[in-house]
Amino acid sequence: MRILLIAVNAKYIHSNLAVHSLASYAAKKMKYDRTCFEIPEIEIAEYTINQPMGKILSDIYRREPDLILLSCYIWNKREIEELTFDIRKIMPLKHLWIGGPEVSFDAENVLDSMPAVKGVICGEGEETFYRLAKVYGRETECDKLDKDLADLEGIVFRNDEGEIISCEGKAPINLSDVPFPYENLSDFSNRIIYYESSRGCPFRCSYCLSSVEKSLRFRDLKLVKKELGHFLKNKVPQVKFIDRTFNCDHRHSTEIWDFLREHDNAITNFHFEIAGDILTDDELSLLESMRPGQIQLEIGVQSTNERTLDEINRPMDFKRLRQVIGRIK
Structure with missing residues (x-):
């Protein structure tokens, strides 16, 4: 078959x-x-x-x-x-x-x-x-x-x-049970690698499909580091994390960013979707210590209007967001 x-x-x-x-x-x-x-x-x-x-x-x-x-x-x-x-x-x-x-x-x-x-x-x-x-x-x-x-x-x-x-209706799987699909990188030559270390989103924005799934799950960090090491060893040009809010768990994000800083190959770029207003000062200091171009951040700003944010059920500290983005720039 x-x-x-x-x-x-x-x-x-x-x-x-x-x-x-x-x-x-x-x-x-x-x-x-x-x-x-x-x-x-x-x-x-x-x-x-x-x-x-x-x-x-x-x-x-x-x-x-x-x-x-x-x-x-x-x-x-x-x-x-x-x-x-x-x-x-x-x-x-x-x-x-x-x-x-x-x-x-x-x-x-x-x-x-x-x-x-x-x-x-x-x-x-x-x-x-x-x-x-x-x-x-x-x-x-x-x-x-x-x-x-x-x-x-x-x-x-x-x-x-x-x-x-x-x-319909089924229990979510353990994310660490999903095999690593990139052992053979020849199939992905000249293409962007997409990778996930978590599934689900901590936010409940009323317009977004990501809010439908209520669970938030993480791949085991030992597995994540091993797999990222595979990308670094093979000098993959770019890896895009598809985690909905990569930095929602600060231990998880900090360990991964620290690993990437310590094992930088001077080539690979890593892309992350993050919530800017919840970045901590320690995370910002860690990002500042990394090679220019090593990290690429996609920061979603749902709205600058407090009433709109309230209506779509998305809490956000816009004052803090402005400070963070200014420091990142």
């Missing part, structure tokens, strides 16, 4: 951490799972929104997948809709699944608007994808498949009769 995980990135230089995490997690779990009927071959295909859809479609067809999953974001939702519609035309017997933040939180309406799609993986996908792959490896008959899918957590799907079944 061949499973194809598809990413359609905004640019060639970008990569999709999600599909690589899903593939590496499932491969690790299945290696030691004696209940797997058939261990599938999991393949990753990354494209960009700038490529002709016809060329993407022909490449997908050439790979002859048995099961197709597509990663959906705000920048590629239109292209994903077009792809699923066309894939269904030329590969009518193949099941299509989608996942990602742009479809996770409104899955039933998404399925109504995308009739070619079998189901949606909602939210965090590693464990759900692993279990989904096991189901497809075991069942081929539609009635048995739908029965098994109904027992899975974290999905919304359309059964063979056209009825939409919701099986």
Whole structure:
């Protein structure tokens, strides 16, 4: 059985951490799972929104997948809709699944608007994808498949009769259980590396999808340092942390920044999304001691209007933020 995980990135230089995490997690779990009927071959295909859809479609067809999953974001939702519609035309017997933040939180309406799609993986996908792959490896008959899918957590799907079944709700995984997907860096030559040391966000901004997940989890710091050392050893040009608020736990952020300062290779740039007003004086002093260009900070300023901040449920000390940004500059 061949499973194809598809990413359609905004640019060639970008990569999709999600599909690589899903593939590496499932491969690790299945290696030691004696209940797997058939261990599938999991393949990753990354494209960009700038490529002709016809060329993407022909490449997908050439790979002859048995099961197709597509990663959906705000920048590629239109292209994903077009792809699923066309894939269904030329590969009518193949099941299509989608996942990602742009479809996770409104899955039933998404399925109504995308009739070619079998189901949606909602939210965090590693464990759900692993279990989904096991189901497809075991069942081929539609009635048995739908029965098994109904027992899975974290999905919304359309059964063979056209009825939409919701099986949402599942416990978050231990972030340290996700395998490191970058052992072979040759696949990421001339591309930005995306890395996460935490999941979730401490803030509850009313407009933001990151506020939907209530848990905040961290990857074990020993693992993080080992993996960052791998990037430094291989002189990766840039690593972008996708942590929603990297400095929300000061011990976590300080240990990582201190490690990077001590092991600087004079080449690699590290990008962080942070909340500027909660940076401590100790963290600022640590950042000041680092090589110019080693650290890149993305500081979100939701609003400078106190009433707006109150309405969107985002506490922020704007006076402190101004001081911090001035010192960083």
